[in-house]
Amino acid sequence: MLDFLGKTLLFVVAHPDDESFTSAGTMWQNRLAGGKNYIICATYGEKGSAHLKKPVTQRMLKKIRGNELRQVAKFLKIDGLYFFNLPDTKVSSKTKIFLLKTLDVIKKLKPDYIFSFGPDGISGHLDHIAAGKVAKMAAKKLKIPFLAFGASPAIRNRFEQIKARRKHGRYAKNISHPAPNTKVKINLKIKRSTLDFHKSQFGQSTMFADMPKALKKGFMDYEYFIK
Numbered sequence: 001m002l003d004f005l006g007k008t009l010l011f012v013v014a015h016p017d018d019e020s021f022t023s024a025g026t027m028w029q030n031r032l033a034g035g036k037n038y039i040i041c042a043t044y045g046e047k048g049s050a051h052l053k054k055p056v057t058q059r060m061l062k063k064i065r066g067n068e069l070r071q072v073a074k075f076l077k078i079d080g081l082y083f084f085n086l087p088d089t090k091v092s093s094k095t096k097i098f099l100l101k102t103l104d105v106i107k108k109l110k111p112d113y114i115f116s117f118g119p120d121g122i123s124g125h126l127d128h129i130a131a132g133k134v135a136k137m138a139a140k141k142l143k144i145p146f147l148a149f150g151a152s153p154a155i156r157n158r159f160e161q162i163k164a165r166r167k168h169g170r171y172a173k174n175i176s177h178p179a180p181n182t183k184v185k186i187n188l189k190i191k192r193s194t195l196d197f198h199k200s201q202f203g204q205s206t207m208f209a210d211m212p213k214a215l216k217k218g219f220m221d222y223e224y225f226i227k
Helices: 018-022 024-032 058-076 091-109 126-141 153-157 159-164 188-196 213-220
Strands: 008-013 036-041 080-083 113-117 146-150 182-185 222-226
Touching: 008 018, 008 024, 008 091, 008 126, 018 024, 018 036, 018 058, 018 188, 024 036, 024 058, 024 182, 024 188, 024 222, 036 058, 036 091, 058 080, 058 188, 080 091, 091 126, 113 126, 126 146, 146 182, 188 213
Parallel strands: 008 036, 008 113, 036 080, 113 146
Antiparallel strands: 146 222, 182 222
């Protein structure tokens, strides 16, 4: 068994749905192994309106996306969920307060491992990169092992297709994906179920409707990390 399964894990993400893309399957496996899972979400994702059929205010979208993540947390039986309410697309402008809040949570929970984005942010989203930097700084300061979310081989091989799907957000111009050195075999049904809670981002149909089969398979079999 992987050394972090069955332990207390803290996942630091930028937006609701990040947790499902990166690590929901790992959270499920950790719980099955007797571990505990906690999530810090920096923002409510109020700028993520590209997939909405009808316009809503940012205040309403905060509520919608926050509730979607709460549904995921309930489904996965997450032991604690923390929203920091930082401004979507501008997380890097709040690094100091983000770090202080994260340190407070870590000192309270005493996690065995901390997970977050690496310098690629998987998608290159600047909020992802900022969240990863803060999480890594906090982990280093408190001497806790840090693991970065890794891009699957399918994502790395088809990144140009993924970039073409972007509609909103702020992204780094040039990123490179380091090869992951750790992977967790996950339950496909669990992964899909958590993603399907995020209706505001994918509509009533699943996000996989127009995804190439090879990318879909590589996305759903394993979750990848970099130690």
